[in-house]
Amino acid sequence: MSHADPDLVLRSTRVVTPEGTRAASVAVATADGTITAVLPHDAAVPPGARLEDLGDDVLLPGLVDTHVHVNDPGRSEWEGFASATRAAAAGGVTTLVDMPLNSIPPTTTVRALEIKRTVARAAAHIDIGFWGGAVPGNVRDLKPLHDAGVLGFKCFLLHSGVDEFPQLAPAELDAALGEIAGFGGLLIVHAEDPQLIDRAPSPGGPRYADFLASRPREAENRAIAGLIELARKHAAARVHILHLSSADALPLIAAARGEGIEVTVETCPHFLTLTAEEVPDGATEFKCCPPIREAANQDALWQGLADGTIDCVVSDHSPCTADLKVGDFGQAWGGISSLQLGLPAVWTEARRRGRTLHDLARWMSTAPAALVGLAHKGAIEPGRDADFAVLAPEETFTVDPAALHHRNQVTAYAGKTLYGVVRSTWLRGRKIADHGAPAAPTGPTGRLLERQHTA
DSSP: OOOSOOOEEEEEEEEEETTEEEEEEEEEETTTTEEEEEEETTOOOOTTOEEEEOTTSEEEEOEEEEEEOOOTTTOTTTOOHHHHHHHHHHTTEEEEEEOSSSSSSOSSSHHHHHHHHHHHHTTOSSEEEEOEEOOTTOHHHHHHHHHTTOOOEEEESSOOSSTTSOOOOHHHHHHHHHHHHHTTOOEEEEOOOHHHHHHSOOOOSSOHHHHHHHSOHHHHHHHHHHHHHHHHHSTTOEEEEOSOOOGGGHHHHHHHHHTTOEEEEEEOHHHHHOOGGGOOTTOGGGOOSSOOOOHHHHHHHHHHHHTTSSOEEOOOBOOOOGGGOOSOTTTSOOOBOOTTTHHHHHHHHHHHTTOOHHHHHIIIIIHHHHHTTOTTSSSOSTTSBOOEEEEEEEEEEEOOGGGOOSSSOOOTTTTOEEEEEEEEEEETTEEEEETTEEOOTTSOOOOBEETTEEO
């Protein structure tokens, strides 16, 4: 709870709180960046406090995106902390967690973590946490990384796309999960079965249908089943399934939870808003792994969100330079850039399906913050950080790649009309983005996050 006096009030007829959406005035102490109270809409403004009346624009908790490939240092021509966090702020994201790969060095040792933190500290426009990596040969590095403050550990079960972050073989996965479970950590997994992928048709050529056939649903389903079996073996294990694409796996996950296995799962905006049927041949801006699947599969993912089997929606922002998105699906880099667009993309489809802004806040802020143990993020309530996204949910815009803050303006959303204009973004009571442009006059103000506290 804040001990500073409130000196800012954000007032709206639609404030999204854990209890629901209502008219309210949110009091903020900018001295320590926290929410001091959520008051009635017409409450008196505290003496000396500044009022920001947002009218009917929606006040959401700032988004927490726990799946972002910033690629900095080492591949900063793909993306960097400055550009990524500017894009995040423009899109209503106030906290991101950086993936351990695509940067050089990857975050698989404490030394590599410190290198990455040094680069991030000077460039962060929003708050940033870090994942560590579990790779062959670094079991002894996992506890030191945990002690140094990473929020968990990522691994691959098949080739990651970059040689400096190898996948874990089954015995190595077993050893890593046993080690991580021993100190209460979290293992997050890119779950596709390498043998089924190897036996699938080649993905080469411009046809999206050929690429889709090369990453069958069964590869995800089998990998997830194996991961659940391993979590059953390690009693204290906590596992999280990344970027779920195959809705076929949802009953497996639900059943595992019913047994008491600690397994959580995320999906991504592109799986919820784009379909295989609409991908033109050669349009490799739509390529990601696992892939965008058919409309019927998308419907089932939405049902998984509705019934709570899927916990959260995060971007898996995985950018690259434009030259790597060649027209051959076998050769192009696999990854979709959506850090700035996740909120309106998901809202556009959510509103069409009868879901609410309260749902959106849970999926894209509260649940991701809880996943990584950031108890001070993810909700508009007293004691939490004063992180907000101000949204005009009934307004639309057409995506112009040139208007994005991503370092490379390649996006599968180009030309799409989306609902939800982000008016402004606030980090710990300070406006950091205003109508898509940076608002902080003194440069980056983001902090580096560790488990439960900041550094």
